[in-house]
Amino acid sequence: MNNQSVWMHIGAGSFHRAHQAWYLHKLREQGDDSWSIALGNIRDDANALLTQLDKQQGAYVLETVSPEGERHYEQISSIKKILPWDAQISALIEQGAQPNTRVIAFTVTESGYYLTPEHELDLTQADVKADLAGGIRTLYGALTRILKRRVELGGAPVTLLNCDNLRHNGERFRHGFLSFLKAKQETALYDWVSANTTSPNTMVDRITPRPTPDVAERVKAATGIQDAVPVMGESFIQWVIEDDFIAGRPALEKVGVELVDSVLPWEEAKIRILNATHSCIAWAGTLIGLSYIDDSTRHPVIRQLAWEYVSQDVIPSLTPSPLDLGDYRDVVLARFSNPHIKDTNQRVAADGLSKIPGMVTPTLIQCYARGSEPQASAVLPALFYLFLQRWAQGDLPYEYQDGVMQPDTIRALFAGSDPLKAFTSDEALFAELAGNDAFHALMVRTVARMQAWVNETTAQPLTV
Incomplete structure (x- = not known):
C-alpha cells in the first residue's frame, strides 16, 4: 500500500x-x-x-x-x-x-x-x-x-x-x-x-x-x-x-x-426510532408467520403499533430535537416498506437481549419519569417476550442468533412458575424498572393483548 x-x-x-x-x-x-x-x-x-x-x-x-x-x-x-x-x-x-x-x-x-x-x-x-x-x-x-x-x-x-x-x-x-x-x-x-x-x-x-x-x-x-x-x-x-x-x-x-461536535441527537433518533422499530417489526412479523421486513411493515396492525410507539412515547422523550422527528418516523417506515430489499425478519430479530436494554428501556424509563404510562413502548418487550417464548418451545421458523444469550437460562425462565414475572424482573433488560409493580402490571396486560392479536391473526388465512 x-x-x-x-x-x-x-x-x-x-x-x-x-x-x-x-x-x-x-x-x-x-x-x-x-x-x-x-x-x-x-x-x-x-x-x-x-x-x-x-x-x-x-x-x-x-x-x-x-x-x-x-x-x-x-x-x-x-x-x-x-x-x-x-x-x-x-x-x-x-x-x-x-x-x-x-x-x-x-x-x-x-x-x-x-x-x-x-x-x-x-x-x-x-x-x-x-x-x-x-x-x-x-x-x-x-x-x-x-x-x-x-x-x-x-x-x-x-x-x-x-x-x-x-x-x-x-x-x-x-x-x-x-x-x-x-x-x-x-x-x-x-x-x-x-x-x-x-x-x-x-x-x-x-x-x-x-x-x-x-x-x-x-x-x-x-x-x-x-x-x-x-x-x-x-x-x-x-x-x-x-x-x-x-x-x-x-x-x-x-x-x-x-x-x-456531538452525534447525540442523530444517535438517539436512530436507535429509538429506526433500530427499535425495526426489531419490533421483525418480532411481530415472525409471530404471525411473515418472513420479510417489508411484508411485516405493510401489515396494518404492525405498522400502527410501530407508529404509535414512536409518536406517543419516543417523540415526547426526544423533544426538543434538531431533527424533524415526525418526518424521520415516516421516512423510516417508508424505508422498511421497500418491497425490493427483502430484508429478513431473521436478520433483524437477532440480538434482542442487547436491543431491549439499549434501544427500548430508556424510553420506558423516561415515560414513567414524566408521569406517562408507556403503553405503546411496552408492546416492544411484550413482542420480544412472546418471541423468546416461541424460541424456548423450539417453535421459531428459523435459527435465532443472540450474542449474549445463555440458552439454559432462558429455557429455565420459561419453565418457571411465572416466566413473565422473571422476565420483567431482569435488571439486565429493564434496569431500574426491574421488579417495578406498575411496569409488571402493564406488561401482563400488554403480553395478553399481543398474544390475543397473534392468535386471532394466525387463525386467519395469511395475506400480504
Missing part, C-alpha cells in the same frame, strides 16, 4: 462493504486515493468471503435499490488489502501495528461489546473471561494484541472507530476496552491507549440484508461482471461522526458524511 494512509476495518460483513467502504470508494472516485481499506475478521466465520474478495482483488459490486424499485450498480474498489484469518490474527496484528494505519474501525454487532445495562464491561461473559486469559474471542482481546505490537513498533497514535449501532458507541467501546485492559493488568497499554487513541461517537445507517443468490444474477445481467460476493442495500445512506481523529482522517465531508 506504499505510503498510503490505511483504514483497517475489523468485521467483514455486508454492512461495512455497503457503508464505510462505499464512502471511501466515492472519495477515490473524486481523485483522492490517499486512503484505502485493509479488511479482516477476528473470527473464522468470514473466511470464504475474504478468500473470494482476495481473488477479486478486493473489488465487488454494490447493488442499491430505492423504495420505487430503481436499481443502481457500482463496483466498489476501496478495499485494497485482504487480511486473511488465522487463529493468531497475525495479519490483523501486522497491519494494525503499522504507523500508516491511522484508523482502526470495527463492526462487531451490538452484542460484541459485552456491556451490562450500566454500560460496564461484563466480566462474567465466557468470551471476556477467555480473552482475559490470553484468548482472541472479542474485539478487546484482538485490539490488545494489535496495539501491543503497535507500541513495540513505535506507538504511532491511531483512531479506534466504532461503526456499530450502540448508543454513545465510541465512549461505550472505549470504556469497555479500558476496563478490559485494567482487568487484564495491562497497565502500560492502558496508559498508552488513554494518551494515543481517540474513539469518536458515530451514527451509521443503511439497511443491508444478507445477500441472496439472486443478487449475483442481477449484477451479472446488469453489468456483465461475474461477482461471487456482491452486496446489496437500500439507496438511503447516512453517516454522522464526531470529528475527533487523532491521526488524520479521509476527507469524508466531501462525500456526504456529516462531521459534527
Whole structure:
C-alpha cells in the first residue's frame, strides 16, 4: 500500500462493504486515493468471503435499490488489502501495528461489546473471561494484541472507530476496552491507549440484508461482471461522526458524511426510532408467520403499533430535537416498506437481549419519569417476550442468533412458575424498572393483548 494512509476495518460483513467502504470508494472516485481499506475478521466465520474478495482483488459490486424499485450498480474498489484469518490474527496484528494505519474501525454487532445495562464491561461473559486469559474471542482481546505490537513498533497514535449501532458507541467501546485492559493488568497499554487513541461517537445507517443468490444474477445481467460476493442495500445512506481523529482522517465531508461536535441527537433518533422499530417489526412479523421486513411493515396492525410507539412515547422523550422527528418516523417506515430489499425478519430479530436494554428501556424509563404510562413502548418487550417464548418451545421458523444469550437460562425462565414475572424482573433488560409493580402490571396486560392479536391473526388465512 506504499505510503498510503490505511483504514483497517475489523468485521467483514455486508454492512461495512455497503457503508464505510462505499464512502471511501466515492472519495477515490473524486481523485483522492490517499486512503484505502485493509479488511479482516477476528473470527473464522468470514473466511470464504475474504478468500473470494482476495481473488477479486478486493473489488465487488454494490447493488442499491430505492423504495420505487430503481436499481443502481457500482463496483466498489476501496478495499485494497485482504487480511486473511488465522487463529493468531497475525495479519490483523501486522497491519494494525503499522504507523500508516491511522484508523482502526470495527463492526462487531451490538452484542460484541459485552456491556451490562450500566454500560460496564461484563466480566462474567465466557468470551471476556477467555480473552482475559490470553484468548482472541472479542474485539478487546484482538485490539490488545494489535496495539501491543503497535507500541513495540513505535506507538504511532491511531483512531479506534466504532461503526456499530450502540448508543454513545465510541465512549461505550472505549470504556469497555479500558476496563478490559485494567482487568487484564495491562497497565502500560492502558496508559498508552488513554494518551494515543481517540474513539469518536458515530451514527451509521443503511439497511443491508444478507445477500441472496439472486443478487449475483442481477449484477451479472446488469453489468456483465461475474461477482461471487456482491452486496446489496437500500439507496438511503447516512453517516454522522464526531470529528475527533487523532491521526488524520479521509476527507469524508466531501462525500456526504456529516462531521459534527456531538452525534447525540442523530444517535438517539436512530436507535429509538429506526433500530427499535425495526426489531419490533421483525418480532411481530415472525409471530404471525411473515418472513420479510417489508411484508411485516405493510401489515396494518404492525405498522400502527410501530407508529404509535414512536409518536406517543419516543417523540415526547426526544423533544426538543434538531431533527424533524415526525418526518424521520415516516421516512423510516417508508424505508422498511421497500418491497425490493427483502430484508429478513431473521436478520433483524437477532440480538434482542442487547436491543431491549439499549434501544427500548430508556424510553420506558423516561415515560414513567414524566408521569406517562408507556403503553405503546411496552408492546416492544411484550413482542420480544412472546418471541423468546416461541424460541424456548423450539417453535421459531428459523435459527435465532443472540450474542449474549445463555440458552439454559432462558429455557429455565420459561419453565418457571411465572416466566413473565422473571422476565420483567431482569435488571439486565429493564434496569431500574426491574421488579417495578406498575411496569409488571402493564406488561401482563400488554403480553395478553399481543398474544390475543397473534392468535386471532394466525387463525386467519395469511395475506400480504
